[in-house]
Amino acid sequence: RDLEARAQNEFFRAFFRLPRKEKLHEVVDCSLWTPFSRCHTAGRMYTSDSYICFASKENGCCTVIIPLREVISIEKMEDTSLLPNPIIVSVRSKTAFQFIELKNRDTLVENLLQRLKEVNSSNPLHCNNLQNNSQNSLAFGSMCTLGDDEPVCLGTEASQGKERSECEKENNYLLNAEALRSDFHQSGMPGLDFGKSREQIKESLWDDHFVEYGRTVCMFRTEKIRKLVAMGIPESLRGKLWLLFSDAETDLASHPGYYVHLVEASMGKCCMATEEIERDLHRSLPEHPAFQSETGIAALRRVLTAYAHRNPKIGYCQSMNILTSVLLLYAKEEEAFWLLVAVCERMLPDYFNHRVIGAQVDQSVFEELIKEQLPELAEHMKDLTALASISLSWFLTLFLSIMPLESAVNVVDCFFYDGIKAIFQLGLAILEANAVDLCNSKDDGQALMILSRFLEHVKNEESPLPPIGNHHAFFSDDQEPSPVTEIANLIHDSYEKFGDHSVEQIEHMRYKHRIRVLQSHEDTTKQNVLRVVIPDVSILPEDLEELYDLFKREHLIRCYWESRSAVSERHDPSRPYAEQYRIDAQQFASLYRLLSPWTCGEHTDLLAHRTFRLLDDNMDRLIEFKGLASCLDVMYNGEMNEKIKLLYKLHIPPALTENERESQSPLKNPLLSTSRPLVIGKSNGDAVDYQKQLKQMLKDLAKEKDTKTEKELPKMSQKEFIQFCKTLYSMFHEDPEENDLYQAIATVTTLLLQIGEVGQRSISLGSGSDEFTEDLQPEASASDQDAVFTDTVKTPHKDSQPSPVTEGDWTVSFEHILASLLTEQSLVNFFEKPLELKPKLENAKLHQYSLRTNGMSCQSRSEHAKPSTQ
Secondary structure, three states: OHHHHHHHHHHHHHHHOOOOOOOEEEEEEEEEEEOOOOEEEEEEEEEEOOEEEEEEOOOOOOEEEEEHHHEEEEEEOOOOOOOOOOEEEEEOOOEEEEEEOOOOHHHHHHHHHHHHHHHHHOOHHHHHOOOOOOOOOOOOOOEEEOOOOOEEEOOOOOOHHHHHHHHHHHHHHHOOOOOHHHHOOOOOOOOOHHHHHHHHHHHHHHHHHHHHHOOOOOOOEOHHHHHHHHHOOOHHHHHHHHHHHHOHHHHHHHOOOHHHHHHHHHOOOOOHHHHHHHHHHHHOOOOOHHHOOHHHHHHHHHHHHHHHHHOOOOOOOOOHHHHHHHHHHHOOHHHHHHHHHHHHHHHOOOOOOOOOHHHHHHHHHHHHHHHHHOHHHHHHOOOOHHHHHHHHHHHHHOOOOOOOHHHHHHHHHHHHHHOHHHHHHHHHHHHHHOHHHHHHOOOHHHHHHHHHHHHHOEEOOOOOOOOOOOOOOOOOOOOOOOOOEEHHHHHHHHHHHHOOOOHHHHHHHHHHHHHHHHHHHHHHHHHHHHHHHHHHOOOOHHHHHHHHHHHHHHHHHHHHHOOOOOHHHHEOOOOOHHHOEEEOHHHHHHHHHHHOOOOOOOHHHHHHHHHHHHHOOOOOOOEEHHHHHHHHHHHHHOOHHHHHHHHHHOOOOOOOOHHHHHOOOOOOOOOOOOOOOOEEEOOOOOEEEHHHHHHHHHHHHHHHHHHOOOOOOOOEEHHHHHHHHHHHHHHHOOOOOHHHHHHHHHHHHHHHHHHHHHHHHHHHHOOOHHHHHHHOOOOOOOOOOOOOOOOOOOOOOOOOOOOOOOHHHOEEOHHHHHHHHHOOHHHHHHHHOOOOOHHHHHHHHHHHHHHHHHHHHHHHHHHHHHHHHO
């Protein structure tokens, strides 16, 4: 049910091209009075947070988009047999929309009025001026919104006049008050009179249409307006109609002062986006006089920099400069900014980012449409990815980079009215017009030249502007020129032959191909991560692949169960492949419990969190897959010294925190003592004198220290050593050789405690350990009350008379611990026995979800239990 609701939301936003934040609330069958046809038209009403929309059941017959900020009132009318359950929605442009046959009318009106109140309360200036019919009132209010939830105060009413004049003065200095086309209009060239007369005819047709269908964002959108758009919007109306069709007009009116603030906040700041923008400024329509001057370049810089500041996830991508430069030709600077917002965030979602997922999805949809609509061409060109690579620029720049400008703007007209559907059908029309030549082409390079020559010769004879060559197009001097194609005819053919696909059908194909494209990206990411990690570990490639799947699945489970968490922090596709997915301490602990061979009962979680802190080099509380893989590689495939070194590091900072160091041990065992005799009986009757081993060990370590080049690990204090021993005891629990291991670790621990005391006494007397080892004497017996894991040093036997020292002086090194452990064969066997990762991986795949479910259930129960215990 949730997936269906999400799909319906996506369709609603795509069909009416609304902001992504809009949430669909009601879909109601109804009829709308359409004055141009003098009857009620059957269809559906769609209501969301900020809009009331209508679409006729007959595709293309009539659609209406009513932003709630334009609404003055919503009223119920008297119910009659001719007008059942009617309501009237009145808007600022002195237009009223009559809806009838509404089920649950009372509830619907109540909900609409509540949302209208919320919209008005979020914009007090708009609410106070609802009765003012001026469409151009964009004065600053006392509050403007800089983001979805970031209001910024612009001043109080008392000082508003002064601040407004200052802002307007700054505006005049910063922003272009008119479209660049007005400042750089080329006239007086021969042969343009015909184009001007055609423009006048078009303007007259549009004026007539406005009278009948409306001229605001709330206009009735019918097949008639689509035909007018296909003919090409008049130069004088183009910018205004782009704003209306994209609903950028609503964004502009809803955010007074927003663009000015962005410009002030972003200009002068240097980052990667601004560096890329500066490189591309002079490549944006360099053939147009508007961008041969500082006026045009400065406006383009401000718009692109402001958008990068607004949306750092996108920042700046190539092709945005070409699109923005054309928007600036036909719209004021602030209007061009909001048009760019509409294109990047609504009309071409996911196009302008690191992976251009949206463009790749639409390329896959385009391939499917080619197979469906042009089967002969698809049959000849077995691999359609070549065509897709050629057509990618068509989608990214809306043909602006490969058609003459005066022709490409007609394509942009259709795009702003019909969305991506216009680009799909035009692309099919271009391929059909060149199908014979493409079928005869020998390779991809020849196919590219065929399409490039064709597009370069798409002309607009009706344009009042002089022809402007295309800097980005391909040229070939050795080929005879292609015949000229009129853009109006090409667009007409695209609607006639390929205009049958509805928005719903295209969105359905997008959903289908999006899954494939995303899966392809994930597979690429996975292969690249494994390629980076495999050389550094001994884990089998197939096991490493399953481990990566578990790692990624843990990320996805967390996203599902805890949607409030900042998912973007853990998954950033813009990072290098090996760093894209990251997990936090809780996620790592879940995987550790499932995969680690070092199970320590209740001690396991503690060890997991220490391991996480050790791997978190940059202390951002997130680790990458490589960290998990390297850690498990040591546990399963490392030599004994590598495993002991890992355990050692887990018991010194930063892995071991101060609180853990100070914690009291739950284990008390009289087997271990610093005063135990160091002569242990073996089962075969032999006795080993560990006093001699200790002396020799200290001498060997002193020699090794001089020749050692690897960075020496910090020494371990007694409190840290206690935690180390606790971990070892926990690891041996339920092992088949448990008794032997306990006896061995008791011996080793006794030895290490005495080594620590040797070092302590050496420091106290200012002599070396080699001298002081001669003073070690075997003690008579162990005290029954002696506890191994205590936080204080046991008082030595009265006969030994040591010098008084502090606990902080007691230390033992990694080399001491390793050498001592190597003296016990049972311990060596434990750490060197072969371990299999595959069974753990299989078990983890079965229990990963249940572990999370059980954990959440326990957490839920504990939360419910808290109030009752208080």
